[in-house]
Amino acid sequence: AQSVTQPDIHITVSEGASLELRCNYSYGATPYLFWYVQSPGQGLQLLLKYFSGDTLVQGIKGFEAEFKRSQSSFNLRKPSVHWSDAAEYFCAVGPRGANNLFFGTGTRLTVIP
Amino acid sequence: DAGVIQSPRHEVTEMGQEVTLRCKPISGHDYLFWYRQTMMRGLELLIYFNNNVPIDDSGMPEDRFSAKMPNASFSTLKIQPSEPRDSAVYFCASSFRGGGNTEAFFGQGTRLTVV
Numbered sequence: 001a002q003s004v005t006q007p008d009i010h011i012t013v014s015e016g017a018s019l020e021l022r023c024n025y026s027y028g029a030t031p032y033l034f035w036y037v038q039s040p041g042q043g044l045q046l047l048l049k050y051f052s053g054d055t056l057v058q059g060i061k062g063f064e065a066e067f068k069r070s071q072s073s074f075n076l077r078k079p080s081v082h083w084s085d086a087a088e089y090f091c092a093v094g095p096r097g098a099n100n101l102f103f104g105t106g107t108r109l110t111v112i113p
Numbered sequence: 114d115a116g117v118i119q120s121p122r123h124e125v126t127e128m129g130q131e132v133t134l135r136c137k138p139i140s141g142h143d144y145l146f147w148y149r150q151t152m153m154r155g156l157e158l159l160i161y162f163n164n165n166v167p168i169d170d171s172g173m174p175e176d177r178f179s180a181k182m183p184n185a186s187f188s189t190l191k192i193q194p195s196e197p198r199d200s201a202v203y204f205c206a207s208s209f210r211g212g213g214n215t216e217a218f219f220g221q222g223t224r225l226t227v228v
Contacts (some may be wrong), residue, residue, distance in 0.1 A: 034216075043117070043204060045217035090156065099144060099163065101217055103156040 005092050006104035013081050014112050021076040021107050023091030031052075032094035033074040034101065035065055039087045050074060061085070086111045117220035119205050125226045131193040134223045135185055138207030146217060147180055147190050149205040156204070162188065195227045 004026045015089065027088055032051050036044040046058025055067040065076045074091060091104040118137040126132050138145050146161040160170040165182045172181070177196070184187040192199055202224050206217040 034221075036142045038157070041171055044206075046216050046218070049216065100146065100158055101170065102158070103148075105155040 004091055004104040006089075006091055006107050009109045010108045010110065012110040012112060015083050016047055016080050019076075019078045019081045019085070019109070021089050021091075022111070023074045023076065023104060023106055025072050025091075025093050027072075027073065027093060027095055030067075030069060031096055033065075034092040034094070035063070035068060035074075035076045036090045036092060036103075037061075037087050038090065038106075042101055044090060047076070049110070055071070055082065081109075083111045085109060116219050117144050119203075119223050120222035121223060122142045122221065123226075124223045125228065126195055128196055128227055129194045129228075131191065132195045132199075132225060132227075134189045134190040134203050134205075134225070136190070136205030136220060138205070139187070139218055140186065142207035142209050142218075143185075144208045145182060145188050146206040146208075147188070148206065150204060150222070151200075159190070166209075178200070192225075195225075197227045200225055200227050215222055 003026045007022055012099055034049045035047040037047050037076050047063050048057050050067045058064050059100045064076050065074055067074050086109055088106045088108050090106045092101045094101050120135045143164050147159040148154050148156050149159055159172045161168055162182045178192055180190045198205045202222045204219050204222045206219045208217040210217055
């Protein structure tokens with residue numbers, strides 16, 4: 001069955017610490033891959049996306065993600081977290097040949113001083 | 114462009130009442146998506162349109178839900194009659210050439226509470 005898994009429901013990090021949010025997918029072929037961020041009371045904003053090519057992609061706000069085909073993973077990273085990064089983060093996949101997006105259940109990030 | 118515009122931002126209604134959610138996509142986008150977000154089920158795709166035509170409505174939970182897109186700049190999601198379990202945040206999103214291979218832009222959502 002097709003699925004997107006974000007195993008961490010809630011993560012707490014200290015400001016300035018590094019961050020890694022995990023995402024695994026299960027699809028027949030490598031889909032298009034996305035990370036979105038949702039601030040409280042807001043819609044979703046695209047952080048970055050992977051279609052093909054370089055497996056390390058850079059996004060906005062200092063985020064990056066690495067696609068690892070062997071692990072079916074697309075983990076999101078940031079070397080130094082800021083208090084404003086506190087939000088909910090969603091991994092999403094777009095099956096090639098399809099026109100819709102499937103989302104993981106999200107990871108809530110809390111940043112402590 | 115002002116982005117995807119949804120209205121109302123908040124809706125509180127009594128069980129059994131009809132509820133209509135509205136969405137104005139980004140001009141020039143040819144795909145429009147309706148999602149529902151709940152704590153229990155996360156983000157679920159309800160239905161999506163391409164060039165105003167419904168393509169996949171398999172995510173619509175039951176016949177009480179209906180969606181229309183009468184023109185390229187307007188879509189509605191209607192629930193009739195509404196039930197407390199419909200309480201959720203409903204998002205509209207639009208994209209150019211499909212949300213599966215390009216960026217989907219989301220509205221700020223409509224928070225629906227059915228009491």
